[in-house]
Amino acid sequence: xxxxxxxxxxxxxxxxxxxxxxxxxxxxxxxxxxxxxxxxxxxxxxxxxxxxxxxxxxxxxxxxxxxxxxxxxxxxxxxxxxxxxxxxxxxxxxxxxxxxxxxxxxxxxxxxxxxxxxxxxxxxxxxxxxxxxxxxxxxxxxxxxxxxxxxxxxxxxxxxxxxxxxxxxxxxxxxxxxxxxxxxxxxxxxxxxxxxxxxxxxxxxxxxxxxxxxxxxxxxxxxxxxxxxxxxxxxxxxxxxxxxxxxxxxxxxxxxxxxxxxxxxxxxxxxxxxxxxxxxxxxxx
Amino acid sequence: xxxxxxxxxxxxxxxxxxxxxxxxxxxxxxxxxxxxxxxxxxxxxxxxxxxxxxxxxxxxxxxxxxxxxxxxxxxxxxxxxxxxxxxxxxxxxxxxxxxxxxxxxxxxxxxxxxxxxxxxxxxxxxxxxxxxxxxxxxxxxxxxxxxxxxxxxxxxxxxxxxxxxxxxxxxxxxxxxxxxxxxxxxxxxxxxxxxxxxxxxxxxxxxxxxxxxxxxxxxxxxxxxxxxxxxxxxxxxxxxxxxxxxxxxxxxxxxxxxxxxxxxxxxxxxxxxxxxxxxxxxxxx
Numbered sequence: 001x002x003x004x005x006x007x008x009x010x011x012x013x014x015x016x017x018x019x020x021x022x023x024x025x026x027x028x029x030x031x032x033x034x035x036x037x038x039x040x041x042x043x044x045x046x047x048x049x050x051x052x053x054x055x056x057x058x059x060x061x062x063x064x065x066x067x068x069x070x071x072x073x074x075x076x077x078x079x080x081x082x083x084x085x086x087x088x089x090x091x092x093x094x095x096x097x098x099x100x101x102x103x104x105x106x107x108x109x110x111x112x113x114x115x116x117x118x119x120x121x122x123x124x125x126x127x128x129x130x131x132x133x134x135x136x137x138x139x140x141x142x143x144x145x146x147x148x149x150x151x152x153x154x155x156x157x158x159x160x161x162x163x164x165x166x167x168x169x170x171x172x173x174x175x176x177x178x179x180x181x182x183x184x185x186x187x188x189x190x191x192x193x194x195x196x197x198x199x200x201x202x203x204x205x206x207x208x209x210x211x212x213x214x215x216x217x218x219x220x221x222x223x224x225x226x227x228x229x230x231x232x233x234x235x236x237x238x239x240x241x242x243x244x245x246x247x248x249x250x251x252x253x254x255x256x257x258x259x260x261x262x263x264x265x266x267x268x269x270x271x272x273x274x275x276x277x278x279x280x281x282x283x284x285x
Numbered sequence: 286x287x288x289x290x291x292x293x294x295x296x297x298x299x300x301x302x303x304x305x306x307x308x309x310x311x312x313x314x315x316x317x318x319x320x321x322x323x324x325x326x327x328x329x330x331x332x333x334x335x336x337x338x339x340x341x342x343x344x345x346x347x348x349x350x351x352x353x354x355x356x357x358x359x360x361x362x363x364x365x366x367x368x369x370x371x372x373x374x375x376x377x378x379x380x381x382x383x384x385x386x387x388x389x390x391x392x393x394x395x396x397x398x399x400x401x402x403x404x405x406x407x408x409x410x411x412x413x414x415x416x417x418x419x420x421x422x423x424x425x426x427x428x429x430x431x432x433x434x435x436x437x438x439x440x441x442x443x444x445x446x447x448x449x450x451x452x453x454x455x456x457x458x459x460x461x462x463x464x465x466x467x468x469x470x471x472x473x474x475x476x477x478x479x480x481x482x483x484x485x486x487x488x489x490x491x492x493x494x495x496x497x498x499x500x501x502x503x504x505x506x507x508x509x510x511x512x513x514x515x516x517x518x519x520x521x522x523x524x525x526x527x528x529x530x531x532x533x534x535x536x537x538x539x540x541x542x543x544x545x546x547x548x549x550x551x552x553x554x555x556x557x558x559x560x561x562x563x564x565x566x567x568x569x570x
Binding site: 114118119120121125152153154157161163164167193194195196218220221222223225235236237238241 | 399403404405406410437438439441442443446448449452478479480481503505506507508510520521522523
C-alpha cells in the first residue's frame, strides 16, 4: 500500500495560502512577505484581493515573480431560490475573471452546503453539479481550471456538501468525462486525511485532475470546528505519505499551506509564521 | 433515490441511550425514568453500569420489562504496545459478558483512533480488525452480536478510525463473510448523515447487519466537536428519510436517542428531556 517516501520536498514548491496570515496581513503585505522569505507561490482569498484591487495585486505578484497557485474561492452554489442560484453563478463567473487576471493555476471551488432551512443534501448536491456545469464554458474560454475542494464532512451542512475525493471525482467524470483539464480537485489534507479511500482516489484523479495540494495538520485535540488547524508536524497527518501518493499520481504542483488558527498562528508575528512554515515544510511535509 | 416516507414511527421503538441524560441521572434513575415515561428501550453506558452494578441493573431493567437495545461500549482497540492491545481485548471480553448479563441486543464498538504519537491510521485500522477478530469467538459463544459504529470523520484521530458505513461493512465482510449475525453495524445518523453512499450502504448492510439505529440531529452551527448534538428536529438531518432507508433494508429494531449536549440538554430537567424526546421522535423521526 505504501509508496517509498522521498526526502525533503523542493522548497520552491512552497506556497502561502493567505488565509494563514489573514489576521495579521492584507494581500499586499502577504505578497511582500512571500518575496522577502523566498516563498515562490501565493494563493489569495477574494476578499483580500478586492481590498487590494485586482490590477494592483496582479502587478505586485508579477513584480515579485510569484506563482499564483490558486484563487480562493468560488463555489457556494446552493440557494433556496432560482434567483439565488443565478446570483451565485454570476459571482463565480467574476471569480474566473479574477483568477485569469492573476494568472492563477486554478479557481478553488468550495461548493456550499444546505440552503437555509433545507434538510435535502441530495438536492444541494444536484445544485452544485448544475452550478459547476453552468460556469464550465466560461472557465474553459478563460483557460482557468476549476478545482473542486472536497471539504471535511463536518462542514457538509454549512460549507460544502462535497465531502470526499470519490464524490468530487464522480462530479468531474459527470461534467468533464474526457478529462480536458478544465475540471479537477484540490487535495487538502485537512479535509481528506482520514479517508480510507484517499490513496486510491488520488491515483484515480491522476495528473490531469490533481490541480492543487493544500497542507496543514490535524491537531489532537481539535478545539474548534473552523479555526483550530495545526502547522505541519504538530498533528497526526502523515504528510510525507500523502505527498508520496500525490507525486506517484503525477502531481508536480505547489504545496500550499492553509492554516486557520484563531488562537495560535493568527496571533503570532507573521514573519515568524512564514519562517516556521518553511522549516516545517522541509521537515514534515 | 428516495423511498416513500411512512408516517410517525412506532412509539414502542423509542429507546434512551443513557448518554442523553448522563449529566443528570445515574443508570438507576434512567431506568426508572424510562419506565415512568413509557419508553420501552434503554441503552446503558458501562461506566454507569459499573456504578450501579451489573446484577442490580439487570434486575431493575427486567422488573420494568425494558429492552436493552445495546450496551455502550466496547472497542478502543489500537494501542502502542502489544500489551496494551491485549488489555483492550480483555476489557472487550468483559464487555461481552456484561452485555450478555443485561440481555442486550448488541455490544456497540467504538473502535478507537490512533495510538498516542502515531500517524499511521492504516495500522490503527489493522489493529481494529485484529481486535474484533480476537473477540468474535467469545461474542459468538455468548450469542452477543458486535455492532461496529462508524464514527464521524472528525473523530478519526482520537475516537474511531472506522469512519464510514462502507468501511465498517468491509470489515464485516472480512471477518464474518457468511453474515452469521454475529457482526454488524450501528447506524448513528450523527456520524453518517453526510455520506453520499449512506442509502446504498444501508441497503448493502441489510437486515442481518443493521444491529442498531441511533438518532439525534446535527446543529448548524455546531459549536463543539463532542458535546453539541441536537435533539431531533433542531438540525439538518432528514431523519424520516434515513428511517425509510433503514426500514426498506429490513431493520425493525429500536430508535435509540443519543445526545451529547453540554450546554443544552444536559442542563435541563431530565424528565423534560424524555418528554421532548418522545414528542420529537413522533414528529421528526
